[in-house]
Amino acid sequence: MLDPDFVELSRWQFALTALYHFIFVPLTLGLTWILVIMESVYVMTGKQVYKDMVKFWGKLFGINFALGVTTGLTMEFEFGTNWAYYSHYVGDVFGAPLAIEGLMAFFLESTFVGMFFLGWERLSRRQHLIVTFLTALGTNLSALWILVANGWMQNPVGAEFNLETMRMEMTSFAELFFNPVAQVKFIHTVSAGYVAGSMFVAGISAYYLLKRRDLGFARRSMAVALGFGLASVCSVIVLGDESGYEAGEVQKMKLASIEAEWNTEEPPAAFTLVGIPDRDAMETHGAVKIPYVLGLIAKRAIDEEVPGIKDLMKENEARIRSGMVAYRAMTAIRGGRGTEQDRALFDMYKKDLGYALLLKRYTDKVVDASDEQIRMAAKDTVPDVGPLFWTFRAMVASGFAMLFLFVVGFVMMARRRIEKHRWLLRGFLYGIPLPWIAIETGWFVAEYGRQPWAIGEVLPTFLATSSLTKTDLIISISGFVAFYTVLAIIEFYLMFKFARLGPSALHSGRYHFEKAAGGAPTLADAPAAARKD
Amino acid sequence: MIFDYETLKFIWWLLVGVLLAGFAIMDGMDMGVGALLPFLGKNDAERRVIINTVGPHWDGNQVWFITAGGAIFAAWPAVYAASFSGFYFAMLLVLFALFLRPVGFDYRSKLDDPRWRNTWDWGLLVGSAVPALVFGVAFGNLLQGVPFHYDDIMRPWYTGGFFGLLNPFALLTGVVSLSMIVLHGATFLQLRTEPVIADRARQAAGLAALVFIAAFALAGIWLAFGIDGYEIVSDRPHGALPVPVGKEVVVAAGAWLENYSRHPVTLLAPLTAFGGAALALLFSRAGRPGWAFFSSALVQIGTIFTAGVSMFPFIMPSSTHPGHSLTMWDATSSHLTLNVMFIAAVIFVPIIIAYTSWNFWKMWRVVTVKEIEEQTHLAY
Numbered sequence: 001m002l003d004p005d006f007v008e009l010s011r012w013q014f015a016l017t018a019l020y021h022f023i024f025v026p027l028t029l030g031l032t033w034i035l036v037i038m039e040s041v042y043v044m045t046g047k048q049v050y051k052d053m054v055k056f057w058g059k060l061f062g063i064n065f066a067l068g069v070t071t072g073l074t075m076e077f078e079f080g081t082n083w084a085y086y087s088h089y090v091g092d093v094f095g096a097p098l099a100i101e102g103l104m105a106f107f108l109e110s111t112f113v114g115m116f117f118l119g120w121e122r123l124s125r126r127q128h129l130i131v132t133f134l135t136a137l138g139t140n141l142s143a144l145w146i147l148v149a150n151g152w153m154q155n156p157v158g159a160e161f162n163l164e165t166m167r168m169e170m171t172s173f174a175e176l177f178f179n180p181v182a183q184v185k186f187i188h189t190v191s192a193g194y195v196a197g198s199m200f201v202a203g204i205s206a207y208y209l210l211k212r213r214d215l216g217f218a219r220r221s222m223a224v225a226l227g228f229g230l231a232s233v234c235s236v237i238v239l240g241d242e243s244g245y246e247a248g249e250v251q252k253m254k255l256a257s258i259e260a261e262w263n264t265e266e267p268p269a270a271f272t273l274v275g276i277p278d279r280d281a282m283e284t285h286g287a288v289k290i291p292y293v294l295g296l297i298a299k300r301a302i303d304e305e306v307p308g309i310k311d312l313m314k315e316n317e318a319r320i321r322s323g324m325v326a327y328r329a330m331t332a333i334r335g336g337r338g339t340e341q342d343r344a345l346f347d348m349y350k351k352d353l354g355y356a357l358l359l360k361r362y363t364d365k366v367v368d369a370s371d372e373q374i375r376m377a378a379k380d381t382v383p384d385v386g387p388l389f390w391t392f393r394a395m396v397a398s399g400f401a402m403l404f405l406f407v408v409g410f411v412m413m414a415r416r417r418i419e420k421h422r423w424l425l426r427g428f429l430y431g432i433p434l435p436w437i438a439i440e441t442g443w444f445v446a447e448y449g450r451q452p453w454a455i456g457e458v459l460p461t462f463l464a465t466s467s468l469t470k471t472d473l474i475i476s477i478s479g480f481v482a483f484y485t486v487l488a489i490i491e492f493y494l495m496f497k498f499a500r501l502g503p504s505a506l507h508s509g510r511y512h513f514e515k516a517a518g519g520a521p522t523l524a525d526a527p528a529a530a531r532k533d
Numbered sequence: 534m535i536f537d538y539e540t541l542k543f544i545w546w547l548l549v550g551v552l553l554a555g556f557a558i559m560d561g562m563d564m565g566v567g568a569l570l571p572f573l574g575k576n577d578a579e580r581r582v583i584i585n586t587v588g589p590h591w592d593g594n595q596v597w598f599i600t601a602g603g604a605i606f607a608a609w610p611a612v613y614a615a616s617f618s619g620f621y622f623a624m625l626l627v628l629f630a631l632f633l634r635p636v637g638f639d640y641r642s643k644l645d646d647p648r649w650r651n652t653w654d655w656g657l658l659v660g661s662a663v664p665a666l667v668f669g670v671a672f673g674n675l676l677q678g679v680p681f682h683y684d685d686i687m688r689p690w691y692t693g694g695f696f697g698l699l700n701p702f703a704l705l706t707g708v709v710s711l712s713m714i715v716l717h718g719a720t721f722l723q724l725r726t727e728p729v730i731a732d733r734a735r736q737a738a739g740l741a742a743l744v745f746i747a748a749f750a751l752a753g754i755w756l757a758f759g760i761d762g763y764e765i766v767s768d769r770p771h772g773a774l775p776v777p778v779g780k781e782v783v784v785a786a787g788a789w790l791e792n793y794s795r796h797p798v799t800l801l802a803p804l805t806a807f808g809g810a811a812l813a814l815l816f817s818r819a820g821r822p823g824w825a826f827f828s829s830a831l832v833q834i835g836t837i838f839t840a841g842v843s844m845f846p847f848i849m850p851s852s853t854h855p856g857h858s859l860t861m862w863d864a865t866s867s868h869l870t871l872n873v874m875f876i877a878a879v880i881f882v883p884i885i886i887a888y889t890s891w892n893f894w895k896m897w898r899v900v901t902v903k904e905i906e907e908q909t910h911l912a913y
Contacts, residue, residue, distance in 0.1 A: 066639035069592065070632050076602055077628050080617025085688045087617070091610020092866045096873055099607035102600035103881035111593035111885075111892050118589045120911065122895055134888075162867070164774045166687040167610075169867040466618035467690045476625055483629060487636060494643060507910045
């Protein structure tokens with residue numbers, strides 16, 4: 001049996017590196033399309049200011065992109081280095097979308113991004129626009145394949161356990177690709193990225209408007225960000241709701257945990273707005289409930305039950321017991337002692353084999369597990385409700401806050417009154433962290449809510465690790481934390497420096513810091529001036 | 534399905550070889566350039582010239598590495614799992630070194646401070662040279678066998694340490710891979726820079742080619758007389774479901790050279806590596822950088838296929854449990870997955886080559902100090 005602390009450390013390392021990677025990815029997803037929009041306007045109108053916009057926001061995009069690439073490397077390594085049994089057990093299915101991501105998307109994005117930055121002098125206007133477009137297409141296709149892979153972890157369709165090779169194998173590539181969970185997740189996630197890009201551009205443009213400098217540049221940037229952001233935030237919310245529906249279909253335990261719905265309630269199920277979930281007592285204290293809403297989210301109906309945690313736990317206990325039958329049959333067959341009856345039993349219960357594996361946390365002899373061990377394993381199928389309950393609510397609250405900002409901002413922009421409402425501009429500026437709060441908590445809800453499974457109902461997380469030691473993990477986590485902290489400091493320093501500097505960073509002589517100083521200002525003077533006012 | 538399982542397994546062995554060769558040719562070019570950066574560029578302007586020769590290419594090139602890794606995950610999941618987790622700290626070393634590249638290229642020239650730029654130049658050196666060295670060390674260890682085995686649920690257990698990987702033979706193969714990549718970067722720089730830097734690159738290419746030839750020859754002799762190879766005595770049919778345990782494997786001196794006597798045509802691989810290095814040296818001296826670069830690309834292909842052919846059909850032999858060794862017959866994915874991935878590769882690799890060529894064609898020029906000065910805020 002594996003040391004539980006070692007398993008925890010493996011999970012911490014993956015969570016830290018994935019959450020960190022996920023700071024940079026959404027901005028890349030959103031900014032690339034914003035650059036495409038700006039550059040299209042430039043190609044159509046020929047106005048220099050739009051070219052300057054592409055170049056300036058492209059500079060900030062580049063600072064972000066470098067870290068996205070850097071931290072993405074970790075993700076590719078980590079399945080093998082830290083989740084070796086996972087890679088062995090499901091690589092046949094999970095590896096394919098990752099490899100296709102490389103072939104179809106990552107090559108596209110990476111080949112053209114270099115031309116985006118360095119090709120201005122060597123490409124025609126149209127060619128450069130195509131390059132920008134293909135970069136955006138590449139980043140988004142990349143997200144598609146990653147989410148096909150992730151969707152399969154949530155809802156492992158199109159695959160089957162193979163008794164001879166002792167692993168999951170693909171049975172249908174189409175089912176894997178058209179996994180409804182993956183499709184919904186893709187739109188939800190990329191839309192969240194678009195919102196992040198829009199908030200980023202809107203917030204920094206609001207800063208210039210508040211400072212009353214480079215107004216033409218800032219207004220146009222703001223307009224692009226508000227239009228794109230409004231459409232995207234609506235898409236995120238609608239598809240987020242669709243995710244809830246999918247979870248109600250295939251990940252009932254996750255949904256019940258997010259809602260802290262301990263008992264199956266009489267339809268129509270109510271939605272708990274806030275409350276204090278208590279894991280040990282299995283109840284929620286001080287719950288404020290809205291009638292009908294959960295039934296509508298999860299079932300699109302008010303006359304259907306949404307199963308609660310306690311009932312799901314009972315179902316899972318039964319599945320552990322039938323999984324044990326499959327496991328016993330499997331052991332017999334693999335040991336060469338299998339009878340016809342063993343094969344029949346295995347085929348009948350193999351869908352519950354993963355549940356039997358949950359027992360490996362308590363005993364190596366799965367087939368001899370005691371009732372007490374079975375009960376504990378069944379309890380393990382409930383994710384920790386408290387953190388899920390609150391992160392979900394933080395995500396939704398940030399989403400609606402941004403919906404408010406984009407709706408009001410868009411209306412005010414259309415009526416040309418946005419600059420009069422300084423509170424709104426400040427809202428955009430100080431609201432820049434909002435999409436990241438929503439995105440990181442959203443990641444947490446999706447992945448923490450999947451626990452105790454690495455692959456839903458197939459492979460428990462604690463089994464999925466590599467055969468390493470606690471010391472190995474302490475060393476590697478320390479390395480990641482040290483390296484990532486330094487990189488974050490550098491990235492934030494550059495990002496703040498160039499964002500404060502604004503389009504003057506392009507050295508075109510047309511913008512604030514180069515005109516204001518009158519003489520010939522140097523690059524070094526500008527940020528100091530920015531800090532003073 | 535287009536091919537039967539056995540054929541498809543062999544095709545994937547070739548394809549992984551092609552992807553690794555693609556990685557060495559493409560990413561090896563900018564890794565070689567990075568490894569030479571502080572030595573060939575004597576001042577900031579020269580270093581910027583060197584960096585900008587690979588500026589629009591390094592990121593796309595790096596995807597050859599990512600995709601080769603992804604393809605191994607998809608086509609040989611057992612190899613991906615056992616090797617990445619077994620070589621844990623070696624892999625992290627590669628990873629941490631690679632971290633320095635995207636930020637190094639992108640951030641270095643964003644600030645004017647000489648200390649900042651100098652630090653990143655050395656960061657680019659580390660980010661380029663360390664992975665090149667470690668990959669060679671990894672191959673050196675594969676050739677000697679790796680201490681790992683499977684338990685009853687097919688979980689891989691690695692029983693060696695990190696420092697054991699740094700044995701003399703593996704360090705020698707590390708020199709092979711580092712010199713081959715430095716050679717490649719040096720021939721590329723001759724093509725894309727003006728005489729001052731190009732002359733230094735020519736000297737570097739000459740030195741790297743000599744080191745490569747010596748190290749490669751020495752590794753070959755060592756392999757013939759000092760390192761035991763592995764040989765399969767009895768195995769399941771090649772087209773059977775891939776189960777990497779239960780075959781019978783013997784360890785025998787000289788077994789790694791068996792394939793060359795059995796199929797003499799495979800001698801082409803090491804001959805290509807030797808010949809390519811000799812030609813790269815001669816063409817560099819003769820001032821024919823195009824031919825030198827082409828020859829050094831042959832070195833990459835020849836070396837990678839030499840490693841592959843020597844070990845065929847083994848990929849990762851187990852020194853403690855030879856019967857658990859991973860081969861290209863029994864460490865693969867299912868027939869369906871190999872087929873899907875084959876189709877994906879057949880569709881996308883030509884497309885990738887097409888737009889990569891367009892990238893090189895549009896961005897092709899001799900990078901000059903004058904150009905960097907004119908575009909000081911645009912260039913890397």
